[in-house]
Amino acid sequence: MNELPPPRRSEWSDLALYQTAQAPVAVDLSDNTSRFGVPPSALAELRATEGETVARYPSGYGEPLKSALAEFAGVERDQIVTGCGSDDVLDSAIRAFGRPGDTLSSLSPTFPMPARFARLNGLRLQETPLHADGAFDPDALLAGSPAIVYLCTPNNPTGTLPDGAAVDRVIARAKGIVILDEAYAEFAGASRAAQAPARGTLLVVRTMSKAFGLAGLRVGWAAGAAALVRDVELSRGPYTLNALAERAAAAALRHDAAWVMARAAEAVAARDSLAAELRSLGLSPLPSAANFLLVPVPNAALVAARMRDSGVAVRAFANLPGFGNSLRIHAAPAAERAAAVAALKEALACA
Numbered sequence: 001m002n003e004l005p006p007p008r009r010s011e012w013s014d015l016a017l018y019q020t021a022q023a024p025v026a027v028d029l030s031d032n033t034s035r036f037g038v039p040p041s042a043l044a045e046l047r048a049t050e051g052e053t054v055a056r057y058p059s060g061y062g063e064p065l066k067s068a069l070a071e072f073a074g075v076e077r078d079q080i081v082t083g084c085g086s087d088d089v090l091d092s093a094i095r096a097f098g099r100p101g102d103t104l105s106s107l108s109p110t111f112p113m114p115a116r117f118a119r120l121n122g123l124r125l126q127e128t129p130l131h132a133d134g135a136f137d138p139d140a141l142l143a144g145s146p147a148i149v150y151l152c153t154p155n156n157p158t159g160t161l162p163d164g165a166a167v168d169r170v171i172a173r174a175k176g177i178v179i180l181d182e183a184y185a186e187f188a189g190a191s192r193a194a195q196a197p198a199r200g201t202l203l204v205v206r207t208m209s210k211a212f213g214l215a216g217l218r219v220g221w222a223a224g225a226a227a228l229v230r231d232v233e234l235s236r237g238p239y240t241l242n243a244l245a246e247r248a249a250a251a252a253l254r255h256d257a258a259w260v261m262a263r264a265a266e267a268v269a270a271r272d273s274l275a276a277e278l279r280s281l282g283l284s285p286l287p288s289a290a291n292f293l294l295v296p297v298p299n300a301a302l303v304a305a306r307m308r309d310s311g312v313a314v315r316a317f318a319n320l321p322g323f324g325n326s327l328r329i330h331a332a333p334a335a336e337r338a339a340a341v342a343a344l345k346e347a348l349a350c351a
Contacts (some may be wrong), residue, residue: 159288
């Protein structure tokens with residue numbers, strides 16, 4: 001077996017590719033995507049797509065979709081930026097607002113991609129602990145006047161909602177750019193997207209991969225001041241959002257927003273049912289404002305492997321800072337939830 005050569009950039013020598021997909025299983029509750037369907041109008045738009053749409057380039061910067069997103073978010077069209085998933089928006093924003101040697105400050109634990117993007121772009125990482133009740137020290141997060149502050153709310157992988165007053169303090173006092181990642185905002189029932197343009201240095205990042213059920217189309221977006229949005233667009237090339245995704249996403253926003261929120265409510269109810277079922281097993285899942293639960297479990301990696309052997313995939317975290325070994329399980333309809341709980345019960349008995 002041939003070993004891969006080291007990366008051409010020595011500072012990346014200890015980096016690995018982001019988690020790659022494993023073989024499919026019957027019930028996959030590992031990636032926080034929606035298990036409650038796809039917006040009907042989005043599917044209809046995909047089925048009606050003509051060959052000419054596929055043969056041509058899409059719009060340069062998602063212009064047709066921006067109008068639908070602006071109406072949805074309550075902002076102006078030039079205050080919206082789109083991308084190939086929220087990862088693309090985050091990557092572009094970090095590249096736009098951070099120079100090599102600058103600092104990106106974030107909570108720990110949190111979504112790992114911003115730290116990775118910071119590393120790839122030559123930024124330093126500064127981390128502040130996030131507690132199980134959502135509390136954190138905003139002044140510690142702002143120490144040293146970082147160029148970028150990243151906050152995920154609700155937070156992934158904990159599901160907790162960072163203290164709102166502390167978040168507001170960070171937004172008000174930050175000297176650099178604040179990136180607020182609201183990938184799970186539909187489940188929390190609140191968003192700061194409409195406030196972002198007036199703040200000037202606040203970029204609120206959203207996705208259509210979670211509540212909207214369009215993860216396979218990779219549609220991300222953000223709201224912010226027009227000048228901020230322009231900088232993000234300058235940091236990348238055009239055509240990052242494909243034409244089919246753009247059309248389907250716009251249809252979902254214009255015709256199925258209420259449908260999406262109803263499905264989000266179903267996911268929240270399923271999450272709460274799952275929490276009760278986990279507690280019946282003697283476990284203590286964290287309070288969650290997202291569509292998933294983080295539950296501390298000894299030998300989490302072994303438990304997750306045994307569950308996969310039973311046809312159920314969940315995400316295992318080893319030694320998660322402040323939380324230890326844990327499983328992350330996302331909300332699902334009753335049949336999938338029952339399969340997951342049964343597999344977990346069996347795995348715990350064998351671990």
